[in-house]
Amino acid sequence: MEFKDYYKILxxxxxxxxxxxKTAYRKxxxxxxxxxxxxxxxxxxxxxxxxxxxxLSDEKKRAEFDQxxxxxxxxxxxxxxxxxxxxxxxSGGDFSDFFESIFGAGRQRAGGSRGFEGTEDFTSSRGRDxxxxxxxxxxxxFSDEARPLEYNLPHYGESxxxxxxxxxxxxxxxxxxxxGDRIRLKGQGGPGFGNGPAGDLYLRxxxxxxxxxxxxxxxxxxxxxxxxxxAALGAKITLPTLTGKISLAIxxxxxxxxxxxxxxxxxxxxxxxGDLFAILKVVMPAKSNPEAMxxxxxxxxxxxxxxxxxxxx
Amino acid sequence: MQTEYSAxxxxxxxxxxxxxxxxxxxxxxxxxxxxxxGDTPETWVFDLQMISxxxxxxxxxxxxxxxxxxxxxxxxxxxxxxxLREENQQLHRRLQRxxxx
Numbered sequence: 001m002e003f004k005d006y007y008k009i010l011x012x013x014x015x016x017x018x019x020x021x022k023t024a025y026r027k028x029x030x031x032x033x034x035x036x037x038x039x040x041x042x043x044x045x046x047x048x049x050x051x052x053x054x055x056l057s058d059e060k061k062r063a064e065f066d067q068x069x070x071x072x073x074x075x076x077x078x079x080x081x082x083x084x085x086x087x088x089x090x091s092g093g094d095f096s097d098f099f100e101s102i103f104g105a106g107r108q109r110a111g112g113s114r115g116f117e118g119t120e121d122f123t124s125s126r127g128r129d130x131x132x133x134x135x136x137x138x139x140x141x142f143s144d145e146a147r148p149l150e151y152n153l154p155h156y157g158e159s160x161x162x163x164x165x166x167x168x169x170x171x172x173x174x175x176x177x178x179x180g181d182r183i184r185l186k187g188q189g190g191p192g193f194g195n196g197p198a199g200d201l202y203l204r205x206x207x208x209x210x211x212x213x214x215x216x217x218x219x220x221x222x223x224x225x226x227x228x229x230x231a232a233l234g235a236k237i238t239l240p241t242l243t244g245k246i247s248l249a250i251x252x253x254x255x256x257x258x259x260x261x262x263x264x265x266x267x268x269x270x271x272x273x274g275d276l277f278a279i280l281k282v283v284m285p286a287k288s289n290p291e292a293m294x295x296x297x298x299x300x301x302x303x304x305x306x307x308x309x310x311x312x313x
Numbered sequence: 314m315q316t317e318y319s320a321x322x323x324x325x326x327x328x329x330x331x332x333x334x335x336x337x338x339x340x341x342x343x344x345x346x347x348x349x350x351g352d353t354p355e356t357w358v359f360d361l362q363m364i365s366x367x368x369x370x371x372x373x374x375x376x377x378x379x380x381x382x383x384x385x386x387x388x389x390x391x392x393x394x395x396x397l398r399e400e401n402q403q404l405h406r407r408l409q410r411x412x413x414x
Contacts, residue, residue, distance in 0.1 A: 029377050035369050036377075036391065050376065129330060182361035184320070200330065202361070214406050223410040257411075281411055 001097045003078035006052035006065060014066070018057060025053040051095050061088050061103060068102060127199035128154060128190030134203045136177070138210045138220075138242055141267055146172040151201070154190050171203070176270040179207040179215060212240060218274030219266045225283045226250060241265045241276055248278060256282040320360060327359045331367045337381075338367070344385045346370055 007014050010024040032039055032046040039045065055061045064086055071081060078098065086103045095103075132151045140147070149171045152164040169188060177183070182204055189199030213220040224239065234252035238245050241262070248260065258280045266274025288296065306312075328335050339354055341347055347367060349357035359367075370384050379387065 026378060033373070033376055035372055036387070046376075126329065182365055184361055184364075202365070204365075209406075214403065214410075216403060221407065223407075279407075279410075 001078055001101060004048070004051070004096065004098045005069070006055050009048050009052040010056065012056075014069075016056075021053065021056045025049060025057070029053075047094070047096070051099050054095070055099070055103075058088070064088065064102065125193045125196045127192040127196065129199040129202060130154070130189040131202045131204060133206050134171075134183075135206050135208050136173075137208050138213060138215070138267065141173075141177060141207070142243060144172070144175070146170045149203075169201075173205075174270075176218075176268045177205045178218060178267070179205060181205040213242065213276075215267065218269045220274065220276045222276065222278055223281050224248075224278045225281050226254070228282055228284065230254075231256070231280065231282050239278060242267075250280065254280055256280060321358045322364065323359075324354050324357050327357075327364060327367070330364050331371060333367065333371050337371075340381055341367065341370055341384075344381055346381070346385050346388060 007016070010016075010021060010028065012020055012024045016024070028049045029046065031037060032042045032049055034043045034046055037046070055065050068080065068084075071078070078101075080101050084102075088103050130151070130153060132149070134149065147170070149169045151167055151169070153167045155163055155165045167188075169185070171183075171185070173183070182202055185201040185203065187198045188201035192198050207215055213222050220242070222239070224237070226235065226237070230237070230250060231254045232252065234254070235250045237248050237250060239248040239262070243265070246262070246265070248262065250260075260278040260280070262276040262278060264273040265276035268274075285292075322330060324335060324338060328338055331338070335354070338347075342349060342354075342357070347359065347363045349359045349363060351357040366388065370381075370388060373379055373387055374381065374384050377387075
């Protein structure tokens, strides 16, 4: 495995005191915390920073790390020296192989994130809760069929090492799911430790952007290109919706940007459907033939229309 | 292969799901970070969005060494940022449809 230089990760010198280490950690934690950061690889960066802090802020761990640092440097392959045994206990975080090779594998944490271990004893604790993102096509939100879902489950093998196992589940979504919704599947998370129950699986719905329809809550927007004469004379056009084509009447003298509401053709909600809004966009032909040009001139002379009248004050 | 969902949790289960003692859960409710239905801790009901918010709050509190008031402020600002980002994306998409079709 690769050697991690915790001093480099925190950007502190090897003789930095605890205060300097704390300050460096806090600064980097704010920058890379996955709940706050927009940086690329924030999660991975934050993990490194948290791990570095875990070691350097603890006098005993830091002393052991300093000892080992003589054997490796950043980017190099690293093996702990033969017979190496830490006097520290893994403290139960989600740490790298490098960390675990020095300080031993952490024990599994109960419940959710960092720290709190619940009331169970160590030999029997509840499995981890797992968060999985579920990308969903807009069309799929209308389906009542169960869909297969594959996800990775963190699993502690006999050696206490963390490894992912692949799991498949058939999931029927409740009607009316929206972007960002969460669904909890009881007992489908990480397996329990000892006699502890399994954790839960949390699905987070992410609606995949559609080539035609934009989502706004449970409503949908579609941009409808129309010819200038369709806007002027009115027209009957065929409009795609998520559940099939419908016929849409465009009134005479319609405007560019005008929104037409088609009731009930939006996304499903728990009670009924959202609406579909057709937004008209007048499009000019790329090139008009001479006869069309002649007729445009005629329109220009009889329409008596000045689109820039507001400028003339 | 069951697909049993559950959309709401009481305080005890919520504490378990988040990994947070009840005393801290009660504190973040009193700060308005979470607004469960129900009048007393015994009758509180948390939905899944609240569970995810509570987890986020806990991570921020532990990892950034913040007190709960600061966590409340950060969460408010983050949700405002997320809302603006989403609105920006929507407007951007609409503008693209109008100018590039």
